[in-house]
Amino acid sequence: MRARRALLELLAPVALVVAAGLLGTVVSQTLEIYVITALISVATVVAIYVFVGNSGVLSFGHISFFAVGVWAAGVLSIPETEKPATMPYLFDFLSSTTVGNLPSLLIAAVVAGVFALLVGLPLMRLSGLAAGIATFAVLGITNNILRYYEKIGPGLNTFSSVPETTDLLQATVGAVLVVVAAFAYQRSRFGRQLRASREDPAAARAVGVSIYRQRLLAFGLSGFLAGLAGGLYIHFIPINADAVYLDLTFITLAMLVIGGTTSLWGAVVGALFVSALDTALAEAEAGVTVLGRAIDLPSGSRIIVVSSVMALVLILRPGGLTGGREFSLPRLRTAGAR
Numbered sequence: 369m370r371a372r373r374a375l376l377e378l379l380a381p382v383a384l385v386v387a388a389g390l391l392g393t394v395v396s397q398t399l400e401i402y403v404i405t406a407l408i409s410v411a412t413v414v415a416i417y418v419f420v421g422n423s424g425v426l427s428f429g430h431i432s433f434f435a436v437g438v439w440a441a442g443v444l445s446i447p448e449t450e451k452p453a454t455m456p457y458l459f460d461f462l463s464s465t466t467v468g469n470l471p472s473l474l475i476a477a478v479v480a481g482v483f484a485l486l487v488g489l490p491l492m493r494l495s496g497l498a499a500g501i502a503t504f505a506v507l508g509i510t511n512n513i514l515r516y517y518e519k520i521g522p523g524l525n526t527f528s529s530v531p532e533t534t535d536l537l538q539a540t541v542g543a544v545l546v547v548v549a550a551f552a553y554q555r556s557r558f559g560r561q562l563r564a565s566r567e568d569p570a571a572a573r574a575v576g577v578s579i580y581r582q583r584l585l586a587f588g589l590s591g592f593l594a595g596l597a598g599g600l601y602i603h604f605i606p607i608n609a610d611a612v613y614l615d616l617t618f619i620t621l622a623m624l625v626i627g628g629t630t631s632l633w634g635a636v637v638g639a640l641f642v643s644a645l646d647t648a649l650a651e652a653e654a655g656v657t658v659l660g661r662a663i664d665l666p667s668g669s670r671i672i673v674v675s676s677v678m679a680l681v682l683i684l685r686p687g688g689l690t691g692g693r694e695f696s697l698p699r700l701r702t703a704g705a706r
Contacts, residue, residue, distance in 0.1 A: 373696060374555060376695060376696060376697065377551065377632070377633070377694040377695060377696070378547075378548070378551045380633060380694075380695035381547050381551075381632055381633055381635075381636040381695070382544055382547055382548070384636055384637070384640065385407065385410055385540060385543045385544050385547060385636065386540065386544065388403060388406060388407060388410075388540075388640055389403070389407060389536055389537070389539070389540030389543075391403060392404065392407075392536045392540075393536065399647075400536060402643070402647040402650075403536065404534065404535070404536055404539045404604060405604075405605075405643065406639065406640055406643035406644070406647075407536075407539040407540055407542070407543045408534070408539055408542070408543070408597055408600050408601050408604065409619075409620065409623060409639045409640075409642075409643050410543040410546070410547070410635075410636055410639040410640060411542055411543045411546040411593065411596065411597035411600065412434055412594060412597040412598075412620050412639075413620050413623045413624050413627075413635045413636075413638060413639040414543075414546050414547055414550045414593065414632065414635045414636065414639070415430065415433075415434075415546060415550075415590050415591075415593035415594040415596075415597055416430045416590060416594065416620060416621070416624055416635075417550060417590075417624055417629070417632060417634075417635035418549075418550050418553060418554075418586055418589055418590035418593060419583075419586045419587050419589075419590035420590075420624065420629060421624070421629050421630050421631065421632070421634075421635065422553075422554060422559055422562045422563050422566065422586055423562055423565070423566055423582075423583050423586055424566035424630075425495060425496075425499050425500075425583065426499070426500045426503075427499070427500070427503040427587075428500055428503045428504035428507055428617055428621070429487070429502075429503030429504060429505075429506040429507045429510075430503075430590060430591070430594050430617075430620075431507060431594075431612055431613070431616050431617045431620065432483075432506050432507045432509075432510035432511070433480040433481075433483060433484050433590075433591040433594040433595055433598070434480070434594045434595065434597055434598040434601070434612055434616070435510055435511065435514060435598060435609070435612035435613075436476075436479055436480045436483050436510065436595055436598065437476035437477065437479070437480040437594060437595030437596060437597065437598025437599045437601075437602075438476070438527075438598040438599070438601060438602040438607065438612055439514055439520065439521045439598075439602075440472070440475050440476040440479040440480070440595070440598075440599070441472040441473060441475065441476035441530075441598065441599035441602050441603065442521070442527045442530045442602040443455070443458070443462055443520065443521055444462070444465060444466065444467045444471075444472050444475060445466065445467060445468070445469065445472040445530055445531055445603070446466065446527075446529045446530055447466055447529065448463070448464060448465070448466045450529045451463050454522055454525065454528055454529060455518065455521060455522050456518075457518040457519050458518075458519060458520070458521075459519050459520065462519075462520065469531060469533040469603060472599060472603070473542075473596060473599040473600065473603075475599075476595045476596060476598055476599030477592045477593070477595040477596040477599065478592070478595070479595060480591050480592060480594055480595020480596075480598065481588050481589070481591045481592030481595060482588075483591060483595075484587050484588045484590065484591020484592070484594075485584065485587070485588040485591070487506050487587075487591075488583070488584045488587035488588060488591075489584070491503065491506070491587075492580050492583040492584045492587055493580055507613070507617060511609055511610075511612075511613045514609045515609040515610075522608075523609075524608065524609065525608065526606050526607065526608045527602060527606050527607060527608065528606055530602055530603060530606065531603060532603060532604060532605075533603045534600045534601070534603040534604035538600065538603075539600060539604070542596065542597070542600045545596075546593050546596065546597065547632065547636065549589070549593060550593070550632050550635075551632055553586070553589060554632065558582060558585055558586075559586075561577045561582050562579075562582040562583065562585075562586055564577060565577055565579040565582060565583075598612070615671075618671075619642065619646070619674065620639075622638075622642060622674050622675070622677075622678045623635075623638040623639045623641075623642040623643075624638055624639075625638070625678055625681065625682065625688060626638045626641065626642055626677060626678055626681050626688055626689060627639065627641065627642075627688050627689055627690060628687055628688030628689060628690035628691060628692040628693070629688060629692060630687070630692035630693075631688075631690055631692050631693055631694045632694060633690050633693070633694045633695040634688045634689065634690040634691075634692060634693075637689055637690055638688060638689065638690075641689065642674060642677075645673070645674065645677070646670055646674065649665065649669055649670040649673055649674075650670060652664070652665040652669070653665045653666070653667055653669055653670065
């Protein structure tokens with residue numbers, strides 16, 4: 369029974385991701401762009417869930433790992449001949465190195481993971497509000513380095529000449545891989561120990577769990593997965609440093625909170641639900657006709673509506689749309705209760 373339930377907990381979010389990918393094959397090219405963005409959002413939110421959901425420690429800094437992945441994949445995949453025109457101040461080893469799509473994604477993940485581990489060495493000793501503020505400081509520091517230190521990227525300019533290789537298939541496969549990695553971690557003894565420390569830190573310490581070590585491991589893994597998501601993103605659309613800062617931090621955390629912070633199923637549901645809502649609002653801001661009636665929302669409506677939805681969820685259903693639980697069928701749930 370436990371094995372069947374575990375299989376269902378994995379297959380349900382994977383099936384939802386695959387269904388979203390299949391949907392992208394039958395919609396218009398404009399909507400396909402939104403579907404790919406939603407799939408990358410799934411990878412990003414699940415990466416954040418690996419740490420936040422399992423540890424119970426809120427992090428505002430995970431988009432900094434996403435941004436590091438963007439920079440690593442972007443800089444290394446731009447053709448060597450085009451780098452001097454857009455990034456004339458790069459370090460020599462960066463300006464003379466160009467790698468393909470898949471190596472750039474792997475490097476983005478590794479660089480972001482190592483960065484997360486280094487940042488986590490001092491930060492993972494903190495808890496509560498102090499940890500949240502410290503991770504927010506990391507986000508600000510990372511953003512300013514990427515904006516103004518032109519030896520590692522284009523600075524304030526938009527990334528250009530990055531090969532646009534993230535299509536519907538690659539986005540779907542990337543999201544599925546991140547979901548599978550998150551599931552494998554939470555089912556491992558490391559994930560169980562971290563969740564135990566989330567529920568009762570004193571009891572976890574009493575049975576020999578090193579909360580610091582488990583948080584650091586989860587922080588590094590979530591940074592690795594966030595870097596992979598960042599690599600997928602820069603191979604999909606040209607962006608600058610401000611595109612991976614506060615707005616993205618807010619929307620990804622909103623996705624996690626709305627879906628359900630403490631479950632993988634919630635992370636996937638929240639990412640896809642808010643992405644669909646955001647798409648509908650974006651279309652409405654541009655002006656659409658529904659049932660013969662023109663709808664033209666003012667600019668900025670998306671953030672207002674998503675913020676309102678998050679507030680309502682926190683008030684009416686604090687556990688999120690999924691109640692913070694993994695997917696299960698009623699019969700299996702009843703059998704488990706017995």
